[in-house]
Amino acid sequence: MLLAAAAACEDKKAEDIRILALDPAESGLTDYFLICNGTNERQNVAITDEIELRLKREFGVYPNSVEGRRQGEWILMDYVDFIVHVFSAEKRAFYGLERLRKSATTISVADLDAEVAARIKESRAKTTVKKAAVKVAAKKAVKKAIVAAPKKAATKKSTSKKTVAKAPARKTPAKKAPKK
DSSP states (O other), X not given: OHXXXXXXXXXXXXXXXXXXXXXXXXXXXXXXXXXXXESSHHHHHHHHHHHHHHHHHHHOOOOSEEESTTTOSEEEEEOSSEEEEEEEHHHHHHHOHHHHOTTOEEEOHHHHHHHHHHHHHHHHHHHHHHHHHHHHHHHHHHHHHXXXXXXXXXXXXXXXXXXXXXXXXXXXXXXXXXXX
């Protein structure tokens, strides 16, 4: 989701996009900050609108809260796992979130994308191993069922011979004589 939000920022020509991985000991409220700035208030609103639309479309997720959209100088979007800050250039320089979070490590979008791709590859490898194990177990179960099937059929045949009774004879309707 963080990568999709960063891509939305890039699509709307946001400037100086940074992702800060926050230290868990220092910040218990979120894992990442996505910080960027636009050239004016209208662009800032457009950036946040694009982030919200893309995350809703791709993941079905809405922000828990959005602050500052009306003023447009500093818009904050809370997605629990990460928080998006869209600043005007002046407000970003004034507040300096990067300076406040000195223990946070800056991650580039390319590094985060590579890390996500590696984790996806790793999880896919695990699922293929699990699928192979399930297939082997299924084959063993089928073999056991095939071996057990003739024994069950033999017991059914022997019991069916004992309980077989003669079926009643079918009655055929008598032909009617033609009326004169």
